[in-house]
Amino acid sequence: MVREGGYEMTQDFTRDKPIYSQLVDxxxxxxxxxxxxxxxxxxxxxxxxxxxxxxxxxxxxxxxELESMELTETKRGQGTFIxxxxxxxxxxxxDMKVKLVNQFLQSIAAFGFSREEIVQILQREEGTQ
Amino acid sequence: MIxxxxxxxxxxxxEVLSDISLLFPLGQTIxxxxxxxxxxxxxxxxxxxxxxxxxxTISIHNESLTxxxxxxxxxxPDTDLFYSFYTTKELLAFYxxxxxxxxxxxxxxxxxxxxxxxxxxxxxxxxxxxGRAKMAATLGRNTSYYVMDEPFSGLDPxxxxxxxxxxxxFVNMEEQSIILxxxxxxxxxxxxxxxIVLKQGKVIAQDDLExxxxxxxxxxxxxxxxxxxxxxx
Numbered sequence: 001m002v003r004e005g006g007y008e009m010t011q012d013f014t015r016d017k018p019i020y021s022q023l024v025d026x027x028x029x030x031x032x033x034x035x036x037x038x039x040x041x042x043x044x045x046x047x048x049x050x051x052x053x054x055x056x057x058x059x060x061x062x063x064x065e066l067e068s069m070e071l072t073e074t075k076r077g078q079g080t081f082i083x084x085x086x087x088x089x090x091x092x093x094x095d096m097k098v099k100l101v102n103q104f105l106q107s108i109a110a111f112g113f114s115r116e117e118i119v120q121i122l123q124r125e126e127g128t129q
Numbered sequence: 130m131i132x133x134x135x136x137x138x139x140x141x142x143x144e145v146l147s148d149i150s151l152l153f154p155l156g157q158t159i160x161x162x163x164x165x166x167x168x169x170x171x172x173x174x175x176x177x178x179x180x181x182x183x184x185x186t187i188s189i190h191n192e193s194l195t196x197x198x199x200x201x202x203x204x205x206p207d208t209d210l211f212y213s214f215y216t217t218k219e220l221l222a223f224y225x226x227x228x229x230x231x232x233x234x235x236x237x238x239x240x241x242x243x244x245x246x247x248x249x250x251x252x253x254x255x256x257x258x259x260g261r262a263k264m265a266a267t268l269g270r271n272t273s274y275y276v277m278d279e280p281f282s283g284l285d286p287x288x289x290x291x292x293x294x295x296x297x298x299f300v301n302m303e304e305q306s307i308i309l310x311x312x313x314x315x316x317x318x319x320x321x322x323x324x325i326v327l328k329q330g331k332v333i334a335q336d337d338l339e340x341x342x343x344x345x346x347x348x349x350x351x352x353x354x355x356x357x358x359x360x361x362x
Contacts, residue, residue, distance in 0.1 A: 012321075015348030016337040017318055049297050053290065055158055056302040058339065076265040 011052040019054060023062045024069075031071060031082060032093055039084040042072065130154050131176060131194070131274065131308075136185035137170055138330075145171045146330045149185070151192070153275060156302055160312040162353055163327035165269065169310040170278055171328065176308060177204035181314075190273075192306050203270035205263060207278035213252035217245055217262040224266050235299070238271025243295050257288035264292055268299045275300065277309040281317065288317050289291045296320060318349040326353055333357070 013022050030036040042063075043051065049059045063080060066072040068089055074080045083089065108118050131153040153159060153176070161169050174180040175187060176197025187194040189201060211220055217240060217316045236342055240247050240314040243261040251259055260280070268276060281289045286331045297320060311317045314324075318338060326334040334356040341352050 013319065013348075015342070015351060016346040018342045020339060046297070050294055052319075053293055053297070055322060056297065057322055058319070061339075075294070 003080045012055070018059045020058050020065065023054065023059070024065050025107065027062070028071070028092060031089060032096060036082050038082055038086060038089060039066065041078075042080045042082065058092060107117065130188070130191070133176070133187045134185055136175060136182040136187060138168075138175060138180065138183050144330055146175070146200075148181075149330075149332055151325065151332065151335070153306060153308055155304060155306050157322040158296070158300075158302075158307045158309070160314070160317060160321040160324045160349075161308065161327060162312070162314055162324060163310075163351075164357070167327040168196045168330040169327055172202075173276050173278045173310055175306065177202050179204065195285050199357070200228075201272050202274040202276055203228075203267050203272045205267040205275070205277040205280055207282065209251075209259060209263075211251055211263075214250055216250050217247040217254075217265065220251065220262060220266055221247070221269060221347075224269060228270050230271045231269050232271060235266050235271070239268045239295055239299050241292050242266040242298060243298065257284050260284050260288060260292065261295075263297055268295065273305055274310075275305065277307065279310055279312070281311055281313045286316070289313060293317065306308055312355060314349045321349070324349055324353070326356055328357060 011023075011026075014017050027036065036042070042048070045056055045059050045063060048062075049056045052059070063072070063074075067074060067080075069092075070085075071083055071092065072080050073083055105115070108115070133149055136146060137144070144283045147174065161172065163169050167339045171180060175182050178194050189199070211223075215223065219292070221231075221233050221236045221240075224236070225233050237247065240262065243265060245254075245258055245261045245265060247262075249258075251262060254262065260283075264280060267277065282294060293316065296307060298356060309317070318324075321338050323335065323337050324341070325332055334353075336352075338349055340348060341349070345355075347355065
């Protein structure tokens with residue numbers, strides 16, 4: 001995310017998903033981690049394009065998507081801001097948790113593990129930390 | 130919009146492009162990929178109005194493309210056509226004398242953004258810096274279309290990245306378009322809207338890159354390999 005002091009290498013993308021949805025995920029992650037706070041002003045489309053090295057049209061789509069998810073709001077003449085509705089962010093947190101757990105359950109099922117043995121390992125990991 | 134209808138081109142008996150019909154709308158970055166000898170350079174020269182098609186028609190803004198109308202297109206050649214004893218500043222002055230739409234100020238801004246020393250002779254510059262100087266000269270023109278033949282070829286990843294950022298910074302995607310040929314698909318894909326694949330002078334595939342990822346779970350490189358192989362069989 002650093003822009004001072006020369007070029008930051010651009011974002012690397014996985015090949016299996018559209019770039020715009022990977023960027024939406026990255027921004028959701030920044031919101032959940034608190035790197036982007038409620039009410040924070042987002043970079044302009046072009047600034048963000050430059051930072052991640054992605055087409056302006058694609059970033060436009062990212063901003064539209066975030067807006068339709070009600071995670072951001074655009075104030076005319078002022079720019080785009082992270083929503084200040086904490087409830088919406090809490091909901092994103094819950095949704096993301098469920099999504100990650102579902103992905104995880106699918107992948108352990110694909111390898112034929114039972115939930116019980118996985119839970120055992122999770123608890124053991126918890127104990128060592 | 131640039132429109133090609135049934136365009137063919139040959140050198141004597143050798144067919145270079147055959148029956149190509151394509152649309153290039155404004156507001157997009159369009160990549161043209163294909164193996165060496167697939168006709169990319171010739172296609173770009175025809176789009177830029179430098180070569181005339183043997184058959185078929187080409188139009189820009191709904192008027193037939195002649196050398197006069199081609200002045201709304203800035204072309205970046207793949208070769209070093211410039212006098213090597215010029216400095217970048219002199220190169221920009223030369224461009225200003227040739228093109229009414231050229232802005233020395235914008236070109237200098239691009240050169241500054243790309244960190245080119247404009248007072249050094251082109252022959253004293255590294256290949257990467259000559260590539261940057263060429264890009265500054267091209268983007269100094271204010272045209273609807275920028276047509277670039279292999280702008281990243283032979284340049285290291287850092288130079289490629291700075292050129293890519295230069296395109297993002299200095300091309301207005303609301304009213305301009307970039308058409309570029311490239312072998313560096315992996316690096317260039319994030320700035321492309323669509324990709325056209327040529328093989329033996331024919332368009333064998335064309336699609337929106339986000340659609341390709343969404344529908345096939347492939348990136349540009351693997352999709353191109355896939356479509357190129359498919360058509361061989």
